[in-house]
Amino acid sequence: MSEPWKEYEFPAKKVTWLQRDTLLFNLSIGCRADEPQFEGDPRFSTFPTYPLELVFKLDHSEVIGFYGTVGSTDIPGVHKLDPRGLVDGDRTVEIYKPLPTTLLGHDFEFRSKLIDVYDKGKSGIVVRSEDCLIDAKSGEYLFYVGQGNWGGPRGPRSDKKPCLIDKLIWFSRSKLDRKALICTASEVGKELGYGGIINHGVFGYNKIAHEMVRRLGNGDPSSMLRISAKFAGPVRPGDTLVIHLWKNGVVADGSEEVQWSAQVRGTGQECLCDGTAVIKPPTDFE
Known part of the structure; x- marks a missing residue:
């Protein structure tokens, strides 16, 4: 079967941001x-x-809706897709180099x-x-963001198991406050049922x-x-997330791999699953 979409490259998109x-x-x-490194001190x-965030913001400087930059998706050999049926399946972020605070x-x-x-x-x-x-x-890579936009089944769960269960963490800082209002999606919530x-x-x-880094x-x-x-699964304003975290052990360069998942506290509804992360060992970052 012909697969004209294989390795299809979209036109490059400019991206801008300021320290604000x-x-x-x-x-x-x-x-x-108590984290001045994220709030404007010399570090x-x-x-x-x-x-x-930048995948959606691109070079816009004004507030935009969820569908503001998504638009319809044209894929060779595939009928035009309606962005209002788009649901994230998974996301992977790999960091090659720290991002500057402004463009x-x-x-x-x-x-x-x-x-x-x-x-x-x-x-x-x-x-x-x-x-x-x-x-x-320069052509230098800073980040890789991999994603799957799902309209169908999520597929089989990973069979990977942690070789060493070290600790179980739960925290309630994911409970939403006024700052989180900019991340709500009333339009999407209605459109997708x-x-x-x-x-x-x-x-x-x-x-x-953020909690992992902290x-x-x-x-x-x-x-x-x-x-x-x-x-x-969905998360609604007011929900608190329970995070399960297992240490898998040390990988290359002394970094540590962890597995994680997240459920909504009280209902047990899983909202994020099959999570992994690679974290460098703690430093004397001051």
């Missing part, structure tokens, strides 16, 4: 007053998962290509793609990433090298 945007993102995912840093003095763009397309019949279509944030001047306002899945994903990487923004997870 960096600060707003850091605050929205729960960075606190001011961009949180490592910020590209998940000023730089020229970055996303270069995106298709990895695969699966026809699930009446259930929908699965689209797997990758977005690479690249310095357009969730009965009202939900939070964008990447919001909980980013808050969990607890396992001593707050050092360069401690996170990789993070991934599958999206399994």
Whole structure:
């Protein structure tokens, strides 16, 4: 069967941000007053998962809706897809180099290509793609964002098991507050049949990433090298997430691999599953 979408490359998309945007993102995912590295002191840093936001923001400087930059998707050999039926299946972020706090003095763009397309019949279509944030001047890679946009079944669960169960962590900082209002999706929640306002899945994903950096990487923004997870269910304003975390052991360069999952406290509904992350060992980051 012909697969004209294989390795199809979309036109490059410019991306821009200022320190104001960096600060707003850091605050929205729960960075606190005792983390000055995320709030503007001389060590001011961009949180490592910020590209998940930039994929949607691109070069817009104004507030935009969820569908503001998605638009219809044209894929060779596939009928036109309606973005209002788009649901995240999974996200993987790999960090090659720390992101500056502002685009000023730089020229970055996303270069995106298709990895695969699966026809699930009446259930929908699965689209797997990758977005690479690249310095357009030097060609240097900064980030890789892999994603699967699901309209069908989520597929089999991973059989991978932690070789060493070290600890179980739960925390309630994922409970939503006023800062989280910028990450709600009332339009999406209604369109996809969730009965009202939900939070964008990447919001909980980013808050969990922040807790990992804070607890396992001593707050050092360069401690996170990789993070991934599958999206399994909605999170609503007011929900508290329970995070299960297992240490898998040391990998290359002394970094540690962990597995994680997240459920909504009280209901036990899984919202993120099959999560993994690679964290560098704690430093004396001050």
